[in-house]
Amino acid sequence: MIITKAKPFPEILQSLEREKTIFLVGCSECATVCKTGGEEEVQAMRDRLQQEGKVISGQVILDPGCNLLEAKKEFRKHREEITHADSLVVMSCGGGTQIAQEASGKVVHPTNNTLFLGTVKRFGQFQQYCSMCGNCVLDLTGGMCPMTRCAKGLLNGPCGGANDGKCEVNPDNDCAWIKIYDRLREIGTLEEFIASPVQLHDYSVNTKPTTLLLERGRPGMEDK
Amino acid sequence: MTALQQALSTEKFAVTAEVAPPKGVDTTEMMNNAKYLQGKVHAINVTDQQSSVMRLGSLASCRLLKEAGFEPVFQLTTRDRNRIALQSDLLSAFTLGIENVLCLTGDHVTLGDHPQAKPVFDLDSVSLLMAAKKLQQGFDLAGEELEGTPTFHLGAVVTPGYEPMELQVLKMERKVRSGAQFFQTQAVYDPEEFRTFMKAVTELCVPVMLGVVLLKSAGMARFMNKNIAGVNVPPWIIKAMQETDDKVATSIKITARIIRETREMCQGVHLMTMGWERHVPAILDEANVTI
Numbered sequence: 348m349i350i351t352k353a354k355p356f357p358e359i360l361q362s363l364e365r366e367k368t369i370f371l372v373g374c375s376e377c378a379t380v381c382k383t384g385g386e387e388e389v390q391a392m393r394d395r396l397q398q399e400g401k402v403i404s405g406q407v408i409l410d411p412g413c414n415l416l417e418a419k420k421e422f423r424k425h426r427e428e429i430t431h432a433d434s435l436v437v438m439s440c441g442g443g444t445q446i447a448q449e450a451s452g453k454v455v456h457p458t459n460n461t462l463f464l465g466t467v468k469r470f471g472q473f474q475q476y477c478s479m480c481g482n483c484v485l486d487l488t489g490g491m492c493p494m495t496r497c498a499k500g501l502l503n504g505p506c507g508g509a510n511d512g513k514c515e516v517n518p519d520n521d522c523a524w525i526k527i528y529d530r531l532r533e534i535g536t537l538e539e540f541i542a543s544p545v546q547l548h549d550y551s552v553n554t555k556p557t558t559l560l561l562e563r564g565r566p567g568m569e570d571k
Numbered sequence: 572m573t574a575l576q577q578a579l580s581t582e583k584f585a586v587t588a589e590v591a592p593p594k595g596v597d598t599t600e601m602m603n604n605a606k607y608l609q610g611k612v613h614a615i616n617v618t619d620q621q622s623s624v625m626r627l628g629s630l631a632s633c634r635l636l637k638e639a640g641f642e643p644v645f646q647l648t649t650r651d652r653n654r655i656a657l658q659s660d661l662l663s664a665f666t667l668g669i670e671n672v673l674c675l676t677g678d679h680v681t682l683g684d685h686p687q688a689k690p691v692f693d694l695d696s697v698s699l700l701m702a703a704k705k706l707q708q709g710f711d712l713a714g715e716e717l718e719g720t721p722t723f724h725l726g727a728v729v730t731p732g733y734e735p736m737e738l739q740v741l742k743m744e745r746k747v748r749s750g751a752q753f754f755q756t757q758a759v760y761d762p763e764e765f766r767t768f769m770k771a772v773t774e775l776c777v778p779v780m781l782g783v784v785l786l787k788s789a790g791m792a793r794f795m796n797k798n799i800a801g802v803n804v805p806p807w808i809i810k811a812m813q814e815t816d817d818k819v820a821t822s823i824k825i826t827a828r829i830i831r832e833t834r835e836m837c838q839g840v841h842l843m844t845m846g847w848e849r850h851v852p853a854i855l856d857e858a859n860v861t862i
């Protein structure tokens with residue numbers, strides 16, 4: 348899921364300096380789990396903005412915030428409230444904020460910083476395991492991603508910097524490569540890895556901004 | 572063939588030291604420091620934005636040293652440049668008469684003075700070696716043919732005191748396969764630790780130069796033990812640096828002793844001087860090393 352973190356409230360308030368009437372948009376998925384855009388947070392934002400003298404014309408929690416058709420459909424139901432608002436304050440990820448802009452045509456303000464594609468370790472504890480490089484090498488690296496979990500994204504083995512098994516860049520993290528080598532040894536493919544060709548990442552596979560169009564009728568695609 | 576390559580390919584004990592480019596454009600001190608090394612070393616390493624601190628470039632500094640009659644070792648890290656810039660800098664180095672290249676991944680930007688910078692790491696030390704090797708075969712990484720082929724003497728680094736050592740040996744093997752012709756090590760202070768390491772890498776049949784950082788104080792030794800991976804300064808050295816009235820003389824003695832005790836195990840020494848280039852002649856005298 349997409350991990351977000353709320354911006355400091357004064358920064359949000361400053362972005363609304365010239366505006367009076369606000370429509371609030373939340374997200375039922377990732378931003379709800381991250382506690383940055385669910386029911387509770389949208390309600391709290393409403394209260395705080397009202398305390399600061401803003402008028403809240405309405406609010407909606409999109410399911411999810413990053414789907415253009417869903418946003419358009421819900422925004423139609425709230426047309427009056429949105430038309431009256433000076434802007435939309437969007438409590439989702441950067442993708443959701445842009446979708447809100449596209450679906451409404453209004454000025455939008457993000458309340459969150461979008462951080463990474465996260466896995467959930469336990470409630471409220473997220474980790475970055477994949478940086479969506481477009482060319483997965485997990486098969487070679489024992490199911491642990493060096494692109495992401497090694498601070499330098501090294502693909503050909505560890506740097507010389509790990510101290511007591513911890514990464515030189517951030518000692519809170521284990522050195523990914525020590526773990527990868529341990530795992531490769533465990534599953535008996537370490538020698539194979541050492542003898543394998545030098546790994547180079549192909550950045551051309553996902554030149555920004557990437558789009559993907561599923562072909563109808565292909566497996567993995569619902570045919571409506 | 573570079574002088575360093577020649578020394579490493581014969582029975583000679585090779586000697587290198589390093590100088591650091593200035594933060595700015597006044598190269599007086601760097602060039603003065605290099606003068607102390609005249610006739611004492613085979614080549615001088617020039618660090619590349621060491622510890623991710625922005626400085627004058629390694630390539631320009633190498634050329635200045637070359638013009639002053641020294642043989643440089645161009646240190647090149649993958650932290651700040653993508654594969655296009657790295658290959659281009661390799662070609663530039665060759666056209667400027669610089670053939671010794673030490674290929675490194677480099678420290679992360681967050682450890683330096685511009686922590687906000689974008690870390691590149693498009694290649695790593697292994698793929699950089701491979702790129703340099705390909706250039707020598709007349710092609711770039713994209714497989715395009717070169718007009719005129721460069722030659723290099725390619726080096727890499729290894730940390731003998733790294734735990735677990737096996738990982739460093741495996742990476743070293745990968746580096747050798749990718750084109751590394753010599754190794755300079757991270758600082759070593761314990762001859763026995765070095766012996767174990769050298770035993771583990773004999774099969775790789777590649778020259779290894781023992782690295783030593785000149786100790787300036789007991790505090791510096793403790794700092795390295797705590798913060799630098801694979802560096803283990805033994806207690807007797809820390810004690811000697813603590814108790815001495817003359818830190819310079821003691822540091823010279825300690826460094827010379829390490830060189831004497833490890834000399835038979837390896838093919839050369841690399842002195843990481845930290846601005847103490849002026850003491851290199853005394854160290855080499857005391858260690859009985861001449862080039």
Ligand code: SF4
Nearest residue numbers: 477478480483484492
């Ligand atoms: S290699 Fe890593 S970053 Fe790339 S897709 Fe696989 S898990 Fe994600």
Ligand code: SF4
Nearest residue numbers: 497506514515522523
């Ligand atoms: S210490 Fe390990 S995880 Fe950290 S940068 Fe080096 S190889 Fe990567």
